[in-house]
Amino acid sequence: MDRCPAAIKNISAINASPAMFERSELLLLVGGPAGSGVFATGTIAAKSLVYHGYNVFATNEYPSLIRGGHQWFLVAARWNEAALAHRKALDVVLALDSRTAELYASKLKEEGFVVCDKKVASSLSNFNRVVSLPLSQLVSEVGAPPVAVNVAGLAALFGMLGGSLEQLQAAIRSYYRGREKLAELNVKVAEVGYAAGSKLSDRVATKLKCVPRGRRLLIDGNSAVALGLLAGGLSFFAAYPITPASPILHLLAEVQREAGITVIQAECELAAINMAIGAAFAGARAAVATSGPGFSLMVESLGEAAMTETPIVVVNVQRAGPSTGLPTHTAQGDLRFAIHASHGEFPRVVLAPGDPVEAYELACEALNIAWKYQVPVILLSDKFLGESYWTIEKLPEVRPEEGAVVRGSGAPGYVRYKITDSGVSPMALPGTEGVRVYANSNEHDEQGIVTTDPVVVKAMQDKRWRKMVALREEAERRGVKVYGEGGVALLVWGSLKTIAMEALKDLNDVRLVQLIWLEPFPAKALREAVGNRRLLVAENNARGQLASLVREHMLREPDAVLLKYDGRHLEPEEVIEFVRANAR
């Protein structure tokens, strides 16, 4: 007996037309308690939609818990246009518990519906548009554990939507790569789930298309950073586990043998960055990755890298602070901190990618810049960029550049901190014949010997700061990107790029300006990009840190600033509303 006749009737009523339409968009939310397979389901859904030929964007939200709580994984698939970010209205909610159905039913589009197991449906009251299926029963019939209702539910949905079972099963096999038994069990679950869903296929008029487009990637920002570091010649990586940066450690640890790189889990972030500094001093291309709390711990050593002129890259995947803050939620609150972190004054570079392609490019570039100028480079990502997924055609061509490194044997009279016009001193590696390499965190002379001589102290400080001349040119040349044309300039940095690009689709007369280099600040390039347009700034922090940089470097008050600091990224709808309200 069907427990939800009203619901089914309702769906039939909405989709009464016998005509079939091709689905240009699907916005699917999978939700449930931690441990119920929300991530697996979401990732499989996202992958299989890519295999169908859709452009996919996916993101998620989870608590700092291993079991219980509530988490969701959202998949936005589009056929014709790029999927950059999701909109608010959902097509389908796959509810692995009743709480999910209750939380998101109101966010459904008019023709949207909830898919769930009969057991879940039985505890719901007053819900229209619920499609309940005997998922638990199907799962137990094929001998799979109860948790497999997630895949059964997804497969049923694909059945209803007329999707390809083959592509769904391919995604399952890809997700469970290396765990063949689990893969095959889920493939079987998908088959029965799909069959059950297919019986209800006449209730949904808009069907999934399936025209595979060949090799494309579905990649998250964290993985893109890891791959970019590898492309940049990374040979040593140290990290201490921290959300949301750990996936970088996980991927590099997984591929360390294939890639021939040394990956070490340090006892704390202080150890991680100091190992990286030691490794780079020895000649390894070294990087560390962390989030705000870990970055705070690394700060003294950032100055150590700068003073010893040791090239290192620090990836900070920002999360909402202060303190422990919201460990699993996003923010752009570390911008000013990254620019100023550590005592004393020294040149540094702060870069902020806005999507996985830029994350890949800039991670490689970060290593190149660190080695070219012998400065610390901070790559600012965040939870939203790090743990969301985008479909890309391919990664761009990048390559490592070594910089002024002396290997083999050194010239007589070599000194590590030779005063040069560029400020960059040739860096011999320990072991180089005929050379003593002495790096010193104390102020030092050209040889590296401790000094307090005011003339030498000033000369060394001036030498280090001379690097800023060329760095500023690099920032001006590459630090600003512009999209679209219009009388209003919308300025963003970091992960808000994709949100703003999505918003741009609904806006006229707007030029989107994205800052890639935050330090040194590309003031001239930004002034040119903005011109005399109205200047609107949007960012994910409480105090308007980019806006404050605009005041400092452009001597201009932004015409309006949109801030969001509740642990969630700005939504395209919020950006659209903000721009429209402040366009003139």
Added chain:
Amino acid sequence: MARAFDTGVKPQWCPGCGNYGVLAAVRAALTDLGFRREDVVAVAGIGCHGRMTEYLDVNAFHAIHGRAVPVAEGVKLSNPKLTVLVHTGDGDAYAIGLSHLLHAARRNVGVKVIVHNNMIYALTTGQAGPTTPRGVRTRSTPHGNLEEPFNPLLLLLTSGATFVARGFSDDVQHLKELIKRAISHKGFAVIDVIQPCVTFYDVRQLVKERAYKLEDESHDSRDFKAALEKSLETERVPLGVIYEVVKPTFEELVLSREHPPPALRDLKVKQPLGKLLSRFE
């Protein structure tokens, strides 16, 4: 003839400072073992010992307070051909940087740690440290130290250190031999060098009266339980190798023909990214 491993910079420690003895012992050990300055990296922390890198003519990194050990681990893991010495003090190694020392020990990274243990913060003009005995009056404990001191030997033994020794800065010849054994040991080695501070906590006479050499009392340095017992002695001060055992080093577990030392990696060899990308397809 110029002195071996001498940068030519004139050492500046207090007259009678134990650091002179440690410097002499290290230079002699490196000479005896036939090293060239290119073969060695010394990493120093912050404290009176920190000036070692000014005077010892080998490659060097003078790190910030407490972090000499992880810097040294990074060097060793990136180029294991280098002999990596760590000069650190009791404040550096047993207080602010304690965790690094113990983790390097259990990891068995082949760095050779020489702890200049003067049982006081000397460079900051005399405050109590983690090895200052109870009751000692210092500038930070004017009414007597209220805290129990660490037993560094016991701490290191129970942390998995594969070579633990104790030396005395006044016995340069003996210390030299300990340093040679530490360098020759495969893996992590630590020598707690009692190096009395003549200005702020001068216990030279007391140490001389109580010290004895383990090699004179048929101590079996391969016997862990015997080592534990030696580390617990309080009336007498054992000098020599307390414990040594051969275990795989971290670097030998990581590196292989396919995985060359990170510092020696050829940047022209491109990463097989194409293969790595299949997981994102």
